[in-house]
Amino acid sequence: MNVRVRLYMIKSILIFLVFSFSLLYSESLPNSATVTDPENLVSLDTNKLDPDTFWYMTDVELTDSEIQSLTESNFTKINWKRIVVPGNLISDKNEDGTQKAVILAKWIQFAENPSTQYSLRLGVINDRDKTYLNGKYVGNTGEWSSKDPQAYDKLRIYNIPSNIIRYGKPNLLLVKIQPYFSNSGGIEQDETSLGPSDKIFAKFYKDEFIKLIFLTIYITVGGYFLFLFIRRRKDRENLFFALFSFSFVIYNLLRNQLKYEFGFPFLEMKKLEYMVILLLIPFMYHFLRTLFEERYSIVGKIFDGLQFGFFLFFAFTSNIEFFSYLLTTFVQPTWVVYIILIFVILFGNLKKKERRAVYITIGITIVLIAAVIDTATNRNYWVFPRIMGYAFLVFNISLAIILANSFVKLNEEVEDLNKNLEKKVEDRTDALNESLNQLQILKEKQDGDYFLTSLLIHPLARIENKIPEIKIETYVNQKKKFQFRGKDGEIGGDICIVGTVHLESGDYTVFANGDAMGKSIQGAGGALVLGVVFQAVLSRAKSSYTKSRPPELWLKDLYVELQSVFVSFDGSMLSSVVLGMVSKDGFVYYVNAEHPWSILYRDGVASFIETELSMRKLGFPKNDHYFQIKTFTLEAGDILLIGSDGRDDIVLPSDNYLQRSINEDETLILRLVERSESILNRLVEEIELSGEITDDLSFLRIEFLPKKSRMSFPEEVRTEYFEIKSKSKQGNFFEALDKLLPLLEKYPHPSFYVLAGKLYYQLKQWPEAVTYFKLAAKENPTREEYLYMTAKTLVKNGKILEAVIWCERLFLRNKLHKQNTKLFMYLLDRTNNVDKKEFYLEFINHEQNTV
Numbered sequence: 001m002n003v004r005v006r007l008y009m010i011k012s013i014l015i016f017l018v019f020s021f022s023l024l025y026s027e028s029l030p031n032s033a034t035v036t037d038p039e040n041l042v043s044l045d046t047n048k049l050d051p052d053t054f055w056y057m058t059d060v061e062l063t064d065s066e067i068q069s070l071t072e073s074n075f076t077k078i079n080w081k082r083i084v085v086p087g088n089l090i091s092d093k094n095e096d097g098t099q100k101a102v103i104l105a106k107w108i109q110f111a112e113n114p115s116t117q118y119s120l121r122l123g124v125i126n127d128r129d130k131t132y133l134n135g136k137y138v139g140n141t142g143e144w145s146s147k148d149p150q151a152y153d154k155l156r157i158y159n160i161p162s163n164i165i166r167y168g169k170p171n172l173l174l175v176k177i178q179p180y181f182s183n184s185g186g187i188e189q190d191e192t193s194l195g196p197s198d199k200i201f202a203k204f205y206k207d208e209f210i211k212l213i214f215l216t217i218y219i220t221v222g223g224y225f226l227f228l229f230i231r232r233r234k235d236r237e238n239l240f241f242a243l244f245s246f247s248f249v250i251y252n253l254l255r256n257q258l259k260y261e262f263g264f265p266f267l268e269m270k271k272l273e274y275m276v277i278l279l280l281i282p283f284m285y286h287f288l289r290t291l292f293e294e295r296y297s298i299v300g301k302i303f304d305g306l307q308f309g310f311f312l313f314f315a316f317t318s319n320i321e322f323f324s325y326l327l328t329t330f331v332q333p334t335w336v337v338y339i340i341l342i343f344v345i346l347f348g349n350l351k352k353k354e355r356r357a358v359y360i361t362i363g364i365t366i367v368l369i370a371a372v373i374d375t376a377t378n379r380n381y382w383v384f385p386r387i388m389g390y391a392f393l394v395f396n397i398s399l400a401i402i403l404a405n406s407f408v409k410l411n412e413e414v415e416d417l418n419k420n421l422e423k424k425v426e427d428r429t430d431a432l433n434e435s436l437n438q439l440q441i442l443k444e445k446q447d448g449d450y451f452l453t454s455l456l457i458h459p460l461a462r463i464e465n466k467i468p469e470i471k472i473e474t475y476v477n478q479k480k481k482f483q484f485r486g487k488d489g490e491i492g493g494d495i496c497i498v499g500t501v502h503l504e505s506g507d508y509t510v511f512a513n514g515d516a517m518g519k520s521i522q523g524a525g526g527a528l529v530l531g532v533v534f535q536a537v538l539s540r541a542k543s544s545y546t547k548s549r550p551p552e553l554w555l556k557d558l559y560v561e562l563q564s565v566f567v568s569f570d571g572s573m574l575s576s577v578v579l580g581m582v583s584k585d586g587f588v589y590y591v592n593a594e595h596p597w598s599i600l601y602r603d604g605v606a607s608f609i610e611t612e613l614s615m616r617k618l619g620f621p622k623n624d625h626y627f628q629i630k631t632f633t634l635e636a637g638d639i640l641l642i643g644s645d646g647r648d649d650i651v652l653p654s655d656n657y658l659q660r661s662i663n664e665d666e667t668l669i670l671r672l673v674e675r676s677e678s679i680l681n682r683l684v685e686e687i688e689l690s691g692e693i694t695d696d697l698s699f700l701r702i703e704f705l706p707k708k709s710r711m712s713f714p715e716e717v718r719t720e721y722f723e724i725k726s727k728s729k730q731g732n733f734f735e736a737l738d739k740l741l742p743l744l745e746k747y748p749h750p751s752f753y754v755l756a757g758k759l760y761y762q763l764k765q766w767p768e769a770v771t772y773f774k775l776a777a778k779e780n781p782t783r784e785e786y787l788y789m790t791a792k793t794l795v796k797n798g799k800i801l802e803a804v805i806w807c808e809r810l811f812l813r814n815k816l817h818k819q820n821t822k823l824f825m826y827l828l829d830r831t832n833n834v835d836k837k838e839f840y841l842e843f844i845n846h847e848q849n850t851v
Contacts, residue, residue: 033107033170034194038116041195041203044106046084056080056105057089062176067103068135070172080105086123089179089186101178102186108171108194118160119197120173121204123190127152127180134171136164149180149320151266155190155257157204159197181321208258215256219249237291244283251276267318274323275314278307278331281338288345288360303337339368444484450491451484453524457495460531466500469584470509473701474498475680479646479694480520493523493575494644494698497534501541504548505778506583510538510558513700514577515595515644517617523696526566526575530618533562551581551589551781552629552809559591559627566619574619578642578700586634586704587781591627593618596648597666599673600632601639606673609640625842629812633782634704639678643669646697650690663691717747725755733759750780757789766797784810788820795827803827815844 034053036042047053058080062070070078083089089102110118120138122131128142128150139158142150165171179185193200222245229238253259254273282304289296310331314323342364349357465472478492493516501510512534516526537558540546546554559579566573578598580590592598594617597608615626634640647669654661672690676682680701687693720743727736737759744752757772770793777786791806807824810817821844828837 033109035109036111036118036194038111038113038196041193041199044108044192044194045086048084054082055085057083057102058105059100059102061101062103067132067174067176070135070174072170072172075105075172083186085192086187086189088184088188089177101176104175104177104187106173108173109169110165110167110171112167114162114165114167117162117197118165118194119200120156120158120160121191121193121200122156122158122175123187123192124153124155125175125177126185126188128178129156130176131156131158132174132176133160133164134166135174136161138164144178148267149270151260152180153255154260155204157200181324204257208256211252211256212258215249215252218245222246222249237287240283240287240290244280244287247276247279247283251280267320270320271314271318271323274327275311277327278311278314281335282307284364285338285342288342291360292345292349292354292357294345294348297341299337300341303334306334307331447482447484450480450482450521450524451487451489453521453528454489454491457491457524457528457531460528460535461495461497462535463496463498464500465498465509467507467509467582467584469586469704469706470582471703471705472498472509472511473680473703474699475684475701476696476698477646477684477693478696491520491524492696493518493527494646494696495527495531496698496700497531498700499535499538501538501554501581502547503541503551503554505550508551508581508583509702510579510581511642511700511702512577512579513595513642513644513698514575514618515646515696515698517574517619522573526573529565529573530562530575530577533565534558537561550805550809551583552812553805555579555581555589555591555629556627556812559593560624562618563623567621567623569619571619571621574617576617576645580642582634582702582704583781584706586636586638586706588632588634588640588702590630590632591615592630593623596643596645599641599643599670601641601673601678602635602637604674604677606641606670606678608670624839627812628815631782631813634702636704636706636709638704640702640704641673641678642700642702644696644698646693646695647687647699649693649695650687651692651694653691717743721752721755728755728759728762733762737763748775748779750776750783750786753779754783754786754789757793761789761793761796764796766793769793770797770799784814784817787813788817788823791820791823795823800827800830804831804833811840 034042034044044055045053046055058078060078062078083104085104085106120131120133122129125141128140128144128146130140130144131138138160139156141154141156175187177186222242225238225245226242229235229242232238251273254269254276259269285300288294289300310326313326317323346357346361346364350361461476463472463474474496476494476496478490478494480492481488481490483489493514495512495514495516497512497514499510501508512530514527514530516523516530518526541554546557549557562577562579566575575593576595577593578590578595579593580588582588590598592610593615594613597610599606600609609632610630614628614630616623632640648663648666650663650668652661652663668690669687672683672686676686678701680699683699684697687697720739724736724740724743727739737756740752740756740759744756753772753776757769757776760766760769760772770790773786773790773793777783777790780786787806787810791803791810794800794803794806804824804827807820807827810820811824815821824840825837828834828840
């Protein structure tokens with residue numbers, strides 16, 4: 001290798017070493033100071049492409065005297081490291097739990113112009129600071145080493161006293177900062193600059209007032225939407241957008257630097273800010289949900305509950321650091337769900353080619369991008385100006401376009417109406433006339449159906465009573481009235497039927513008062529079915545088999561046939577009804593299937609003859625198990641009133657015209673009966689005077705007017721009867737019979753018949769005993785023991801099948817007669833009548849379960 005080559009290599013190595021040393025030195029010492037401009041603002045922010053713009057930081061604790069003694073010569077003795085400003089600086093904690101302070105340094109050279117008043121803008125510092133220039137105090141914010149946050153979102157601007165500036169020489173700017181949060185600190189946001197005070201403050205107020213102008217626009221928009229909601233309450237989307245706008249304005253006011261001009265407590269402002277931010281996304285979701293009339297999903301309800309829980313927690317807690325942790329770690333991630341719900345709504349309406357969804361999607365996308373940028377800025381992922389306040393304007397513009405389109409469309413419709421109003425009125429009138437004609441045709445057809453149905457019901461609701469001792473009156477007023485081809489008619493579910501049946505035990509007036517379920521045609525259908533079946537059973541009563549049936553079994557057959565027909569409709573047709581039969585001596589057999597209680601009017605007093613529900617309406621499944629025949633004896637002049645529930649369904653007069661007062665007093669009808677003396681026309685008038693009748697109304701009035709009074713005998717006959725009874729108790733049966741039989745021929749009284757039957761029973765003369773027991777039961781059907789004694793004697797006489805009938809009669813009237821029930825079941829076993837035994841065993845089981 002020659003000498004020239006060696007010299008060249010040595011020269012290259014020396015150049016490399018010098019360059020490397022210069023680089024190392026530039027890492028630790030400032031190359032040059034930032035030079036100010038007395039006429040303009042000079043940025044102090046770090047430009048990563050320019051090494052001269054970096055700041056320096058140390059975490060060495062420096063006292064005030066050490067800070068004052070710092071100069072160019074001893075500056076390098078402290079361990080400084082280059083940093084980027086604005087930016088996030090993380091420091092360690094002191095032993096007392098507060099964040100360790102750091103010191104930022106920057107060399108500045110002021111231009112020769114002592115007349116210029118300089119100010120320093122240091123951006124947003126977290127959290128408190130003390131600022132020095134050339135070791136001299138310039139300004140500070142916050143209470144040092146406090147446990148509470150001081151002003152971690154406040155922008156710092158300090159005036160620099162002219163007497164501490166070294167013109168034409170490097171000036172050392174030191175900012176001592178103590179962070180509050182463990183994961184952030186330093187000059188985090190905004191910008192750092194130096195320049196004339198008037199320009200520093202002019203730029204500051206210009207920026208903040210521009211933000212206020214935008215907020216004024218937003219609050220005006222929110223007020224407009226609130227006004228729209230007040231005028232039209234059903235458009236709840238206007239309310240939600242107004243709430244969203246007001247929340248957005250409040251939040252941005254709390255982020256505006258001018259809030260510090262009012263001296264409000266910092267902690268309270270931050271609490272309110274965190275609480276308001278919880279409302280923004282939910283209000284936006286509900287605005288879009290109600291605007292596009294979407295369902296309130298269960299996911300939305302759950303997350304609304306979470307937001308409300310966080311809202312309450314923030315309201316009653318003052319730990320700002322914990323607030324910030326909850327907001328960034330838990331609350332803000334939940335907003336992703338709301339955003340998904342929002343875009344699901346928007347995409348669904350975009351598929352429907354909803355024009356409003358297009359504008360809102362564009363606007364809300366820009367707002368969400370701005371929100372992401374601002375959130376990342378708040379988390380110190382980067383330094384960027386807040387843009388949400390400006391981006392929200394785009395969203396408002398999209399809504400303005402929607403409103404403008406709506407107004408334009410409305411205006412075009414109004415213009416079109418004005419131009420073609422007369423033609424549209426004519427077209428509309430023709431359409432209405434056509435609809436009216438169609439409606440009239442349909443109504444005429446419907447009235448025709450009503451008329452036909454009423455014609456069918458009319459012959460079924462016959463009143464045929466052939467017993468002169470029984471006087472029958474009926475009243476039926478259906479709620480539905482109609483007119484068909486000039487004829488007035490009415491239709492409904494109430495029906496009254498009266499007929500006469502001839503049985504071997506005598507003649508009976510058979511009656512029914514029914515109220516079928518449903519209004520007009522439906523109720524009429526039930527009444528029609530009830531009338532047809534009832535008349536069919538009456539027609540069959542002429543057969544020899546039917547005539548031989550006792551009244552209890554005949555009434556049971558009538559009920560079972562009605563029930564079997566109604567139950568076949570599977571619950572779509574039900575009817576309450578009172579079925580009954582009354583003999584010429586005033587003895588009544590009746591069945592009440594969930595009909596209003598029957599009323600007895602006797603001696604000017606009205607009362608119910610029953611006080612409890614024993615059976616359900618016709619058509620209820622297994623209603624046969626509730627079946628029970630009740631009996632009642634009418635006295636001369638008694639009136640039995642049976643009526644439908646229209647008698648109680650009355651709207652009473654009330655001072656409050658907006659609230660209907662329905663009658664709930666079931667005894668009101670008793671007072672009305674007494675007031676009208678049970679005269680039907682007067683009773684109906686009394687009901688109408690007491691209030692408005694709201695249902696079909698029907699009454700069946702049965703008055704007992706016997707031609708002769710019930711038998712009574714002289715005192716001497718009564719004395720002779722007791723003497724005969726005394727002899728029978730002594731066992732002188734033949735002697736008692738000899739005296740009783742002549743008395744019977746003269747006075748055929750039920751008590752004499754039953755005594756004769758008992759005497760023959762004791763003498764074991766069963767045919768004679770049966771004859772007299774039957775006579776006693778016929779003359780006095782109220783005495784249930786007569787039926788049992790007849791059945792028991794028939795068994796002794798060997799007439800088992802006839803005994804079954806007499807046991808069945810008593811069983812249908814009283815299932816709790818234990819002796820009769822036991823005998824009845826025994827006889828059914830003897831006759832191998834398994835089906836009937838199973839049927840009646842269900843009666844017994846039901847009665848036992850009820851008891």
